[in-house]
Amino acid sequence: MSFLFRFASRFVAGEQVEQAMTAVQKLNSQGLTASLDILGENVHDKVTAGRAVEGYLNLLQQIHRAEIDSNISVKLTMTGLDIGDDLCFENMCRICESARSLNNYVRIDMEGSAYTERTLKVFFRLHAKYPGVVGAVIQAYLHRSSDDIDALNAVGARVRLCKGAYKEPPSAAIQKMRDIRTNYKRLAEKLFLKGVYPGIATHDDQLIHWTRDFVAAHGIRNDQFEFQMLYGIRPGTQKALVRGGHRMRVYVPFGTHWAPYFYRRLRERKENVWFIVSNMFKG
Numbered sequence: 001m002s003f004l005f006r007f008a009s010r011f012v013a014g015e016q017v018e019q020a021m022t023a024v025q026k027l028n029s030q031g032l033t034a035s036l037d038i039l040g041e042n043v044h045d046k047v048t049a050g051r052a053v054e055g056y057l058n059l060l061q062q063i064h065r066a067e068i069d070s071n072i073s074v075k076l077t078m079t080g081l082d083i084g085d086d087l088c089f090e091n092m093c094r095i096c097e098s099a100r101s102l103n104n105y106v107r108i109d110m111e112g113s114a115y116t117e118r119t120l121k122v123f124f125r126l127h128a129k130y131p132g133v134v135g136a137v138i139q140a141y142l143h144r145s146s147d148d149i150d151a152l153n154a155v156g157a158r159v160r161l162c163k164g165a166y167k168e169p170p171s172a173a174i175q176k177m178r179d180i181r182t183n184y185k186r187l188a189e190k191l192f193l194k195g196v197y198p199g200i201a202t203h204d205d206q207l208i209h210w211t212r213d214f215v216a217a218h219g220i221r222n223d224q225f226e227f228q229m230l231y232g233i234r235p236g237t238q239k240a241l242v243r244g245g246h247r248m249r250v251y252v253p254f255g256t257h258w259a260p261y262f263y264r265r266l267r268e269r270k271e272n273v274w275f276i277v278s279n280m281f282k283g
């Protein structure tokens with residue numbers, strides 16, 4: 001595992017919170033903001049879910065004390081969604097309560113399609129109680145996403161739009177990259193014209209160029225949306241967008257449960273796998 005962590009550390013800021021805080025300080029010094037994510041998912045017992053909540057409460061305090069510019073991203077299966085919607089909601093209320101009192105913000109990551117409906121149900125309950133404190137994520141590859149964006153826009157919820165990172169069947173998700181891109185643009189258009197402060201989460205040059213053209217053509221200011229990218233992916237482009245006057249938020253994951261996140265990053269790009277395999281034989 002320690003051999004693999006050498007490679008995972010390109011995408012993961014460290015196993016300890018201190019390392020993640022240092023990574024965010026560096027990003028902030030370059031004009032980028034962050035969203036810190038404690039790695040972990042699919043928790044099946046209350047005690048572990050409770051520990052995840054404590055981890056996030058501690059993280060919010062540390063962000064506040066260090067005066068760094070970062071919100072947090074949370075996966076609901078880490079705070080108890082597999083145990084029950086109500087337990088998860090109550091756990092998330094503790095996190096949102098703390099975020100509200102510290103003037104911070106909670107983004108609820110979106111997981112595999114088996115969780116979409118329940119994640120959004122918990123999200124809408126949280127948003128009703130903590131408007132302005134909590135935001136959602138929508139995946140452009142899902143067939144249902146257009147309707148979900150309409151529902152989120154209707155309540156004024158902030159949305160991060162990404163392509164989607166999980167392997168999904170054709171019944172749930174668009175499969176061809178070209179079609180996912182087309183849908184991404186269609187959904188982004190809805191967010192720009194009817195939504196609140198969209199998060200354009202992609203490293204895809206075609207979508208970045210399209211976004212820049214779209215906002216220019218519609219008179220949307222650079223402070224009315226933000227680009228978002230993952231830690232360790234296209235750092236040069238992240239900084240170039242900031243130099244060009246755009247806002248850029250970097251998703252910074254950390255913690256000991258890095259394997260599922262790392263495997264998703266590997267699957268997205270076969271060059272990553274070849275890089276590891278070829279290094280295994282270099283001795």
Ligand SMILES: Cc1cc2nc3c(=O)[nH]c(=O)nc-3n(C[C@H](O)[C@H](O)[C@H](O)COP(=O)(O)OP(=O)(O)OC[C@H]3O[C@@H](n4cnc5c(N)ncnc54)[C@H](O)[C@@H]3O)c2cc1C
Pocket residue numbers: 108109110111137139162163164165166201202203204205228229230233234250251264265266268269272
């Ligand atoms: C801030 C942020 C938050 C996200 N949150 C979620 C979420 O909650 N739920 C979810 O399902 N997905 C999430 N994702 C992941 C997303 O769904 C995609 O899987 C991921 O961003 C890759 O798609 P892309 O749009 O960047 O384009 P791609 O076409 O996959 O990539 C474009 C280019 O970016 C670079 N690149 C992309 N991925 C990699 C990689 N793994 N390694 C090296 N280079 C790479 C390459 O240069 C590639 O050519 C998030 C992504 C971002 C940026």
